[in-house]
Amino acid sequence: MSPDQPAPAAFGEARPAGAAMWVPCFIFAHLFAAFWICRALAKLAPERCRRLTAALPFCRGARSEAEPAVRAAGDLEAPGAARPGAAAPLLLEWEGVGCAYSTPAGIRAVLQDVSGAARPGEVLALMGPSGAGKSTLLDILAGRKSVGRLAGRIAVNGAARAVGGRGAAAAAFTPRVSYVPQEDTFLPTMTVGETCALHAVLLLPRGTPARVAGERVEGVLAAMGLLHARDTLVGGVLPGGLCLRGLSGGERKRVSVAVGTLANPSIVFLDEPTSGLDSCSALSVTEHLRGRARASGLTVIASIHQPRAAVWACFDACSILSGGLLLFTGPCEDVVAWFESIGMGPWRPDVHGTSIDWVMDLVNVGFSGKQQLPAGRSAVGAPAKAAAAGQAAPRLDDRRSLSLDSRSRGHGGVAVGVVRAGSCTESSSWDLEVCSAPSSSEDGGGSKGAAAARAMAALGGCRGGGGGGKAQLGAGWRATVRALQWREFLRMVRNPADVAGRMLVFCWLGVLCGLVFWRAGDDAFGAEGVRNRLNVLFIQAQQYLLMPYVYMSLYTADKRHYTADISARLYSPSPYYAAKSLAVLPFVVANVLVCALVSYGMVGLRLTPLGVAGNSASSILLYLIGQQVHSMASIVMPNEDTSFLVTILWSALCMYFSNFIIRFDDMRMAWLSNLRYISAVNFAYSAYIKAEFQGATLSCAGGLMGDAELAALRGMLPATPQLAGPAAARVLERPGGECMMRMDAILGYFGVLDTPMWVYFAALIAYLGVVHLGTFLGLLLLARKERR
Numbered sequence: 206m207s208p209d210q211p212a213p214a215a216f217g218e219a220r221p222a223g224a225a226m227w228v229p230c231f232i233f234a235h236l237f238a239a240f241w242i243c244r245a246l247a248k249l250a251p252e253r254c255r256r257l258t259a260a261l262p263f264c265r266g267a268r269s270e271a272e273p274a275v276r277a278a279g280d281l282e283a284p285g286a287a288r289p290g291a292a293a294p295l296l297l298e299w300e301g302v303g304c305a306y307s308t309p310a311g312i313r314a315v316l317q318d319v320s321g322a323a324r325p326g327e328v329l330a331l332m333g334p335s336g337a338g339k340s341t342l343l344d345i346l347a348g349r350k351s352v353g354r355l356a357g358r359i360a361v362n363g364a365a366r367a368v369g370g371r372g373a374a375a376a377a378f379t380p381r382v383s384y385v386p387q388e389d390t391f392l393p394t395m396t397v398g399e400t401c402a403l404h405a406v407l408l409l410p411r412g413t414p415a416r417v418a419g420e421r422v423e424g425v426l427a428a429m430g431l432l433h434a435r436d437t438l439v440g441g442v443l444p445g446g447l448c449l450r451g452l453s454g455g456e457r458k459r460v461s462v463a464v465g466t467l468a469n470p471s472i473v474f475l476d477e478p479t480s481g482l483d484s485c486s487a488l489s490v491t492e493h494l495r496g497r498a499r500a501s502g503l504t505v506i507a508s509i510h511q512p513r514a515a516v517w518a519c520f521d522a523c524s525i526l527s528g529g530l531l532l533f534t535g536p537c538e539d540v541v542a543w544f545e546s547i548g549m550g551p552w553r554p555d556v557h558g559t560s561i562d563w564v565m566d567l568v569n570v571g572f573s574g575k576q577q578l579p580a581g582r583s584a585v586g587a588p589a590k591a592a593a594a595g596q597a598a599p600r601l602d603d604r605r606s607l608s609l610d611s612r613s614r615g616h617g618g619v620a621v622g623v624v625r626a627g628s629c630t631e632s633s634s635w636d637l638e639v640c641s642a643p644s645s646s647e648d649g650g651g652s653k654g655a656a657a658a659r660a661m662a663a664l665g666g667c668r669g670g671g672g673g674g675k676a677q678l679g680a681g682w683r684a685t686v687r688a689l690q691w692r693e694f695l696r697m698v699r700n701p702a703d704v705a706g707r708m709l710v711f712c713w714l715g716v717l718c719g720l721v722f723w724r725a726g727d728d729a730f731g732a733e734g735v736r737n738r739l740n741v742l743f744i745q746a747q748q749y750l751l752m753p754y755v756y757m758s759l760y761t762a763d764k765r766h767y768t769a770d771i772s773a774r775l776y777s778p779s780p781y782y783a784a785k786s787l788a789v790l791p792f793v794v795a796n797v798l799v800c801a802l803v804s805y806g807m808v809g810l811r812l813t814p815l816g817v818a819g820n821s822a823s824s825i826l827l828y829l830i831g832q833q834v835h836s837m838a839s840i841v842m843p844n845e846d847t848s849f850l851v852t853i854l855w856s857a858l859c860m861y862f863s864n865f866i867i868r869f870d871d872m873r874m875a876w877l878s879n880l881r882y883i884s885a886v887n888f889a890y891s892a893y894i895k896a897e898f899q900g901a902t903l904s905c906a907g908g909l910m911g912d913a914e915l916a917a918l919r920g921m922l923p924a925t926p927q928l929a930g931p932a933a934a935r936v937l938e939r940p941g942g943e944c945m946m947r948m949d950a951i952l953g954y955f956g957v958l959d960t961p962m963w964v965y966f967a968a969l970i971a972y973l974g975v976v977h978l979g980t981f982l983g984l985l986l987l988a989r990k991e992r993r
C-alpha cells in the first residue's frame with residue numbers, strides 16, 4: 206500500500222478498540238487455572254499446599270473436600286425413609302453349570318457340569334489353578350455372565366434363576382447380591398470416604414437418611430480398619446499418565462470389600478479378594494467376611510488361589526476346579542480325606558505343608574482324575590468331550606453332591622423348594638444344554654410382573670429391607686444424576702492437567718492464533734485482510750475439530766469405569782449419560798469461549814454483538830460435536846486404535862467438505878459434494894463467515910492490493926485482460942475515494958448468502974443431537990454386551 210493512501214475507513218460497523226477484549230479473557234483463563242491448580246493441590250498434596258499458599262482463602266485442607274459427598278447422601282433423606290437393615294438369608298444352589306465360547310478353533314468349553322451350593326452364613330471358596338474357570342463360575346452365579354453359551358440350573362432359595370442372569374428372578378436376585386471384582390475401578394481422585402459415600406447413595410435403599418448412610422459408611426470403614434484413611438485419596442494412575450499417590454494395594458482391596466458389603470447384601474461374590482495383599486491384610490479381609498457371615502447370615506463366595514493356613518481356616522466349604530471340571534465340593538475339613546480316598550494321598554504335613562497347600566499342589570500340577578481314580582470308581586459328570594481329552598470329574602459322593610429336587614428340606618434355616626429346569630434346549634453343536642433367552646417360564650409362567658413379584662417373594666423382599674420391606678433399591682434417577690455429576694466434578698477438578706491444563710491450552714492456542722493473525726481484521730490490509738480473516742476462521746474450525754484427540758485416553762478410561770459400574774448394576778446408562786454430559790458442559794463452554802474470544806480480539810474480527818455471539822456459539826457447538834464424536838467412537842469401537850482410525854476418517858471428511866478447501870460448485874464429481882452434510886466444519890464455517898461478513902462493507906478507497914501483490918498477480922496471470930489495463934489499476938490500486946466493497950460478495954462466493962444464519966445453528970444442534978443419540982445407543986449396547 207502506498208504511503209500516500211488515505212487511512213482506511215472503519216470496516217463495516219464500528220470496530221472500536223474494544224477488540225482488546227482478549228486481555229480480560231486471557232487474565233480470566235490464568236486466574237481460573239490458578240484457582241483450580243490450588244484446589245487440586247489442596248487435595249493432592251495438602252501439606253505442601255498449606256505451606257505454599259497459606260494466605261489464599263480457597264486453598265483449604267483436605268478435610269473440607271469430603272463434605273459435599275456426604276451431603277450427596279443427604280439427598281436421600283426423606284420422611285419415613287427405609288433404614289438399611291439386616292439382609293434376608295439366601296441359599297444359592299447350582300447344578301450342571303457350564304460355559305463355552307466360540308473360538309476360531311471351534312467351541313471351547315471352559316466350565317462343565319459344575320454343581321454346588323452356598324448357604325447363608327457360610328464362606329465358600331472357589332479354588333483351582335489359573336484358567337480353571339473360577340471367575341467364570343463366579344460370574345455365572347452372580348448373574349453377570351451374558352457372553353458365551355451357558356448351561357445348567359441355578360436356584361435361589363429354591364426358586365429357579367436363569368443361568369445367564371436375565372429374567373424376573375435374576376432381576377430380583379441382582380439387588381440382593383454384590384460383586385467385588387478382582388480389580389476395582391475406583392476414581393483415583395476421590396477419597397475413601399467420598400468413594401464409600403457415593404456407593405452409599407447408589408446402593409442403599411431409596412430414602413435412606415443421610416445420617417444412616419453416613420453411619421453405614423463409618424461402620425464398614427471401621428470394620429475394614431480404614432477409618433484412618435477416610436480422607437486419603439484412592440490414588441492410582443490418571444488417564445493422562447499422572448500418578449497419584451494414594452492407598453496401598455491392601456487398603457485398596459479393603460475399600461473394595463467395604464463397598465461390596467456396604468449395602469448389606471445377602472450374598473457377596475468376591476473375585477480373588479486376597480490376591481495382591483500381604484498375609485496380614487489377607488487374613489483381616491477374610492476374617493471380616495467370616496465375621497459378617499456369622500453375624501448376619503451373609504453368604505460369601507470367593508474365588509481364591511493358594512491361601513495360607515489362617516486364611517483357609519476362615520472358609521467353611523470349598524469347590525475345587527481344574528480345567529473347567531469340578532474335582533471336589535463340600536466342607537473344607539473333608540477335602541483331604543476325599544483326595545486321599547481317590548489314591549492321591551497320603552497327606553504328610555511334614556512333607557507337604559498345610560492341607561490346602563497339598564491339595565492345590567496336586568491340582569496345580571495337572572490333576573487327571575481319570576488316570577488316578579481308584580479301581581471301581583468311574584469318572585462321571587463330565588461331558589464326553591472332556592473325558593475323551595483325558596480329563597474327568599470324579600463322582601461326587603452322595604453326601605457332597607447337590608440334590609436340587611422336589612423334596613423340601615431344612616437347609617441352614619432356609620427351605621429348599623422345587624427347582625424347574627427353565628427354558629433349555631439341546632444344542633446340536635455342543636454337548637451341554639444351552640439356555641435360551643429368558644422367558645417367564647423360568648419363573649413358573651405368568652406375566653412378567655407376577656414373575657418378578659414371585660421372584661422377589663422367594664428372595665424375601667428387598668436388600669437391606671429386612672425382608673419384605675418396600676424400600677426401592679438405590680437412588681432415584683435425579684439423585685443418581687447428582688451423585689454421578691459430583692463424581693465427574695471431582696474427577697475433573699482434582700486433576701490439574703484436566704481442568705487448569707485444559708483452560709491454559711485453550712487460552713494459549715487462542716493467543717497463538719492471535720499472534721499469527723494479529724490485527725488481520727484491520728481494513729488497512731485490504732483484500733489480504735479478507736483472505737486472512739477467511740483463513741483464521743477456517744483454522745479456528747480445524748482447531749475445535751482436532752482438540753478432542755488429546756482426550757481419547759480419557760474416553761477410554763471412562764468406558765472402563767462405565768462397563769464395571771454397569772456390570773455391578775450401580776446405575777443405568779441414562780443417569781450416567783446425563784451426569785457426564787452436564788458435568789463437563791460448563792468447563793467446555795468456558796474453555797472454548799476463552800480460546801474463541803482471545804483469538805477473536807487479537808485478530809480484530811468483527812466487533813458487533815451478532816458477530817461475537819455467532820462466532821462463539823458456532824465454536825462451542827463445533828467443539829461439542831467433535832468431543833462427542835470422539836466419545837462415541839471410543840464407546841462403539843472395540844479399542845483405542847480403531848477409535849482413532851474412525852475419528853481420523855471423520856475429521857478428514859469434515860475438512861475436505863468444509864467448503865474451504867474446494868467450493869462445492871468446483872467439484873468435478875458433483876455427487877461427492879453430498880458429503881458436505883457430514884462435515885460439521887462446513888456448517889460451522891458457514892456460520893463463522895456469515896457472522897463475520899454478512900452486511901459488512903470494506904472501504905476500497907485506498908486500493909485492495911499493494912503494488913507488489915498486483916505485480917505478482919499480473920505475473921501469474923499475464924494474459925488476463927482484466928488485470929492489464931489502467932481500469933484494473935484503478936479498481937485494484939486507486940479505486941476512488943467513494944469505493945466501498947460489500948462483503949456479501951464473499952458469502953455469495955461460498956454459496957451461503959441466501960441461507961439464514963439460524964439454519965447453520967439448527968444444523969449444528971441437530972448434528973450434536975444425532976451424535977449424542979449414537980453415543981447413548983452405544984452405551985446401551987455396551988451395557989447389554991459386557992458384563993464381566
Ligand SMILES: Nc1ncnc2c1ncn2[C@@H]1O[C@H](COP(=O)(O)OP(=O)(O)OP(=O)(O)O)[C@@H](O)[C@H]1O
Nearest residue numbers: 306308315333334335336337338339340341342352
Ligand atoms: N471370552 C472368552 N473367550 C474365550 N475364552 C475365554 C473367555 N473368557 C475366559 N476364557 C477362558 O476361560 C478359561 C477360564 O477363565 P477364568 O477367568 O474363569 O479362569 P480363572 O480360574 O478365574 O483363572 P485366574 O485364576 O487366572 O483368574 C480360561 O482359559 C480363559 O482363557
